[in-house]
Amino acid sequence: MIILAMDALDINLVEKFNCESLKQDEYGQTDLSEFDQLRTVVLWASFLMGKNMEKEIPVEGQWKFTASFDETFLKFFETYEMIDVPSFSFKQEDHAEIRKLLKSYFENQAPVEEYDTVVWRNHEESKKDFFDALGKFDLVMGYFDLADAVGHLSFGVDKKMHRVYHELDELVKETKKSNDVILIISDHGMKAVGRYGDHRRNGFYSLNQRIGLDKPRITSFYFNIERIAKNECS
Numbered sequence: 001m002i003i004l005a006m007d008a009l010d011i012n013l014v015e016k017f018n019c020e021s022l023k024q025d026e027y028g029q030t031d032l033s034e035f036d037q038l039r040t041v042v043l044w045a046s047f048l049m050g051k052n053m054e055k056e057i058p059v060e061g062q063w064k065f066t067a068s069f070d071e072t073f074l075k076f077f078e079t080y081e082m083i084d085v086p087s088f089s090f091k092q093e094d095h096a097e098i099r100k101l102l103k104s105y106f107e108n109q110a111p112v113e114e115y116d117t118v119v120w121r122n123h124e125e126s127k128k129d130f131f132d133a134l135g136k137f138d139l140v141m142g143y144f145d146l147a148d149a150v151g152h153l154s155f156g157v158d159k160k161m162h163r164v165y166h167e168l169d170e171l172v173k174e175t176k177k178s179n180d181v182i183l184i185i186s187d188h189g190m191k192a193v194g195r196y197g198d199h200r201r202n203g204f205y206s207l208n209q210r211i212g213l214d215k216p217r218i219t220s221f222y223f224n225i226e227r228i229a230k231n232e233c234s
């Protein structure tokens with residue numbers, strides 16, 4: 001199985017830019033109504049663990065939270081590779097650098113171009129890790145924060161977001177050369193606040209097989225992934 005975890009991938013933009021590869025046999029919006037806040041680490045931890053982790057993960061120190069293997073759906077797979085997944089194998093230093101550049105931008109000490117350059121560099125590195133891992137493990141989960149990171153400073157800049165969604169669509173197109181089950185999932189969507197972007201509830205999921213989900217909760221995928229893992233292994 002392959003899971004493409006795409007931070008802030010928004011269903012409205014997938015439709016707007018007509019991303020044909022992102023829209024697989026079954027796709028739609030996720031239900032995030034059980035969460036008070038849309039915090040990235042909380043949502044990914046909740047996805048991995050199949051339960052709402054909002055209360056267990058305080059804001060203070062949230063990026064350092066690590067889910068224990070036994071509590072995640074990883075235990076349903078014999079081998080797995082998790083690339084840059086928040087709350088599990090997050091590339092802490094890369095993301096700390098991004099948060100620092102974001103802060104510098106708002107203090108007028110770093111231009112948006114410098115921030116974007118590092119975001120895209122990190123993306124290319126994770127993309128390489130992801131394609132290197134494909135076909136070598138029962139589960140490969142790759143996390144890509146391009147839509148979130150670029151979106152926070154430029155969600156209102158159509159040309160930039162179009163480039164981001166095109167890149168993510170191409171990434172999926174390449175992934176689809178595999179015959180594996182592919183789940184694409186975002187933690188939340190995004191809305192424009194002037195030129196900037198903020199999290200909103202329009203999360204997205206997409207599967208290359210129809211299982212008839214209807215606005216699924218992000219915590220409900222745990223059970224579907226368990227079923228897929230058991231089918232693949234038997």
Ligand SMILES: [Zn+2]
Nearest residue numbers: 007008040187
């Ligand atoms: Zn996020």
